[in-house]
Amino acid sequence: MTAKNPPIVLLTDFGLKDAFVGILKGVILSINPFGNIIDLSHGVRPQDLLHGGFLLSTAMGYFPSDTIFCVVVDPGVGGSRRPILIRTKNYFLVGPDNGVLWQAARKNGIEVVLHLNRTSYFLSPLSSTFHGRDIFAPVAAHLSCGLAMEKLGEPVYDPIPLDLPIPEKKGDRLILTILDIDIYGNITLNISLDELRSFVGNQFWLEAGSARISKIYETYAQAEDRQPFLLAASSGFLEIAVKKGNAAKQLGIGHWNQLVLNR
């Protein structure tokens, strides 16, 4: 193993009870016996491209340069969607051209997008139902062995964009969308603390399910027990949290719900 053996990071919606993740790992090790395979998460909500993109763009920047991300959230497998590689400023992103790579690619800066069409680097025969196994894992493994990416396909200029919803302004109200709810029940909103401040100043209330929230704290420790509050989360987004409680359960709200911020 040398510094030339970048990690191959897996992000899928496969869950962990089936054999799919194990198969990806087997394919990679068959091509690169020294492959350094890292699980980012296999808990993307099934076929949820925005959620996959959110996890990827949240975690990506903590990995070393030249890390290869192999992303399989692929509801259109076997149809006309292209397999692609996006070379960003620091990383290689391999996956379907359905927008799942987009958030992360934009965040890090796109240098080139390749349509993966050199079938000699795929498994053969190529199935129409499991391109994670047949295309994305083999391509990631070949890259990790030092294969020049130009050998993998032709540049294309029209990757499918897929951005997170942005806050919607309606007079003195801002319509926010819930991006994610983590294991603790913390609710990630599609706005940063700075963006909130610039819209509402210091006085506001957020209608969130059964509650009206108007406090922002810097840490969980500062908050009162069981009172929902806002916090600048480690992801950079604003989050609704409850100390010694589960905000999502307490407020009764879920993924992609919309909330109203009033100033």
Next chain:
Amino acid sequence: MTAKNPPIVLLTDFGLKDAFVGILKGVILSINPFGNIIDLSHGVRPQDLLHGGFLLSTAMGYFPSDTIFCVVVDPGVGGSRRPILIRTKNYFLVGPDNGVLWQAARKNGIEVVLHLNRTSYFLSPLSSTFHGRDIFAPVAAHLSCGLAMEKLGEPVYDPIPLDLPIPEKKGDRLILTILDIDIYGNITLNISLDELRSFVGNQFWLEAGSARISKIYETYAQAEDRQPFLLAASSGFLEIAVKKGNAAKQLGIGHWNQLVLNR
């Protein structure tokens, strides 16, 4: 690390919330500090030997030659069942002699079966409740260090067979069994597309819970939304799927249920 350091692939029914999986890894690294430990799945249904065997035989062939599979689905631990090593054409399979290794061993071709009875390669003292820790992980680790397998035990010729149920013919009907339901709700049947065709030709209907299914597609993309159909899955078996839906939930059927195929 050299090419002589084959991966040790773990497959268990331990789940991921307890310390069991971590303990296996600790034991392996204590014997082989360079051990390349790979998680296949720890989501085998508790004590379900056929399910464990199914996942193993589905994933095995994608791993490089000489991979060591350490399989712990072991309801009879502490009783009279033997610990065994099966050397197949390409792989080492380590686990209890209860049939869980059988499907994979037969698929790849059995070369020799050893009864693991050289206690010097076990942890000591040997417990009667956790042979994954005390026997299978240590044996897998010693193998990964290059130990000649002959040192681990005596050949035996009567490993416990355990095959998946096969389709049952009743006149113009074939009774099929559900082998697995994956995270997307896709339902794996115990028949391949070729086997189905040779029995029914082109005209058939499959009674599946509330539905009658008579369409086969090559990809999810070709199917109509929310209409159950058949597909040759990536595992080689036929599967019932629903595009933009969950077939198992929609049809209300579960593991080991039987379905009737009519011609």
Next chain:
Amino acid sequence: MTAKNPPIVLLTDFGLKDAFVGILKGVILSINPFGNIIDLSHGVRPQDLLHGGFLLSTAMGYFPSDTIFCVVVDPGVGGSRRPILIRTKNYFLVGPDNGVLWQAARKNGIEVVLHLNRTSYFLSPLSSTFHGRDIFAPVAAHLSCGLAMEKLGEPVYDPIPLDLPIPEKKGDRLILTILDIDIYGNITLNISLDELRSFVGNQFWLEAGSARISKIYETYAQAEDRQPFLLAASSGFLEIAVKKGNAAKQLGIGHWNQLVLNR
């Protein structure tokens, strides 16, 4: 990779569906590209310090000397609790000073406790909500590169203790506490077989939900189907088990419930 590259073992309550675990791995690999990252478990019950400590102390001893455990169960993050490193006889334990490291540290023997306060080894800027990412993972990674621990902080002498509850004697009764329930439904009690014997001798009954248990077996194999019994578990603690069944479900009891042992 050399023998100087000890494994970094992760134990958290992050679960596996979010990006948190992936972020820890990215941070570690950015500091030590050869970091050998091992998942012990990410299934600690959210913010349950005793459960985290129990899993750590159960698994720790199976890992090789100098293994670095990076433990993140951290409800007080951002408050006044200190980040610490405990050097035990054989291991490095990195995590918050809230008691989660205590059981394991005491079991292996504490040599020195350091208050991690050298911010040059942290990520910058330091968040107030995710010290796993900003402090514990970076410190573990630097240790794995061979950094002398003295560079990481000052010795302190008052780490927060947090012990498992011990059996409570009330005349001829012993009040036991349930420490854990594993994936099979086996119930871990806060007493060893030897301790039980020294209190009750050979005759006893344990009131456990709907059942009175008075049998001890050495293996699952010896027990009768569906009859709850006691067993010296692989963890060293006594456990209530049901052969071909799930003891916790059958008896209707849960975590931290108390049971009465009568002699």
